[in-house]
Amino acid sequence: MSxxxxxxxxxxxxxxxxxxxxxxxxxxxxxxxxxxxxxKGLPEASKTCTKEEAAAMDSQLPPIDVLCVRDQGKTYYFAFGGCHRFQAYDRISQESGSEVQVRCKLIPATRSQLSLYVGSSLDDMFD
Known part of the structure; x- marks a missing residue:
C-alpha cells in the first residue's frame, strides 16, 4: 500500500x-x-514476502498504483512503481498467450502532474 x-x-x-x-x-x-x-496458486517466499504471506494473497498480487490521465478524449495509464508485479503479469501473459488484466488503484492526474515524473519528455508520452 502506498x-x-x-x-x-x-x-x-x-x-x-x-x-x-x-x-x-x-x-x-x-x-x-x-x-x-x-x-499460479503456488505461493513461494521471496526476499520481501514469506510463503505464508504469499499464500494469504489467494493467487493475487497487491494492486499497482497507476496514474490515469485524460487527454483529448482518450485515457492514458502510467505506472512508475510495481516493477516486479508488472514483470510477473507479463510472464503470465506470455505463458498463457493471452492478455492479462492488471489489478490497479487508479490515481486521477493531469498532464502537468505527469510532467513532474517525466519532465520534458511529457509530449512523447501521448499518441
Whole structure:
C-alpha cells in the first residue's frame, strides 16, 4: 500500500498492454519468480514476502498504483512503481498467450502532474 492510494478501496483492472511504463525497471528475478508462482496458486517466499504471506494473497498480487490521465478524449495509464508485479503479469501473459488484466488503484492526474515524473519528455508520452 502506498501513501497515494492507502485510502482508495476501489481496485480496477486494466489490460497490461494499456499501461505505459516510462522508466526502465531494476529487477530481482527471484522475486518475479515468486510472484508468478503466487499468481499460479503456488505461493513461494521471496526476499520481501514469506510463503505464508504469499499464500494469504489467494493467487493475487497487491494492486499497482497507476496514474490515469485524460487527454483529448482518450485515457492514458502510467505506472512508475510495481516493477516486479508488472514483470510477473507479463510472464503470465506470455505463458498463457493471452492478455492479462492488471489489478490497479487508479490515481486521477493531469498532464502537468505527469510532467513532474517525466519532465520534458511529457509530449512523447501521448499518441
Amino acid at each position: 501513501i497515494q492510494t492507502g485510502g482508495l478501496l476501489k481496485i480496477s483492472t486494466i489490460p497490461l498492454s494499456e499501461i505505459r511504463r516510462p522508466i526502465a525497471p531494476v529487477l530481482d528475478l527471484q522475486k518475479i519468480d515468486a510472484m508468478v508462482s503466487t499468481l
